[in-house]
Amino acid sequence: EVQLVESGGGLVQPGRSLRLSCAASGFTFDDYAMNWVRLAPGKGLEWVSGISWNSDHRDYADSVKGRFTISRDNAKNSLYLQMNSLRTDDTAFYYCAMVGRGEVSWGQGTLVTVSS
Amino acid sequence: EIVLTQSPDFQSVTPKQKVTITCRASQSIGSMLHWYQQKSDQSPKVLIKFASQSVSGVPSRFRGSGSGTDFTLTINSLEAEDAAAYYCHQSSNSTWTFGQGTKVEIK
16 A cells, blocks of 8 residues: 655744655655645645656746755655745645556645744 | 646535536646545545546545546535535646635535
């Protein structure tokens, strides 16, 4: 069974940084692209970033480009999101997610609150 | 960017009624379209994957159809527990997009 478990969320001041992690199990991690999606209070789902299986290709939403960096460690079956220069509108639940061969899976999310 | 447009934005429905939510893509996405249910304080739950494939544990009253640019989520015989926001999601390329969401309220 596919499992995705996020961690690293918390309360942080505007302008500061935070690193999210996602531990994957139950599938061959290095076979699949991985993504981060967020859900802000009162808003809809927003794709944040995606990374190819071998890290060669990375994409970002315009709202986070230049501030967030996605990475992965296939040896550790882990996905990361380095978030710099955080703003109050980055406050959201952050989910790691994958769409593979016949499979669509999301984690339970980790809450990031950006506030002074 | 592939834009997904859901309709309607809001629907108020009595129990046992049928609910239909549509999702239109700005270009063809094949069957790379998934549907989610999102309730307050819960993570999004996958209802339908790849346009029409059922998901283990999801009640059979949830059905998906369509391909290309036009997709439909049907909830047959709505139950009170189905009050939630519903989203479509396309994964046809490396930059995912989501519909704006449809809120379903129980009368």
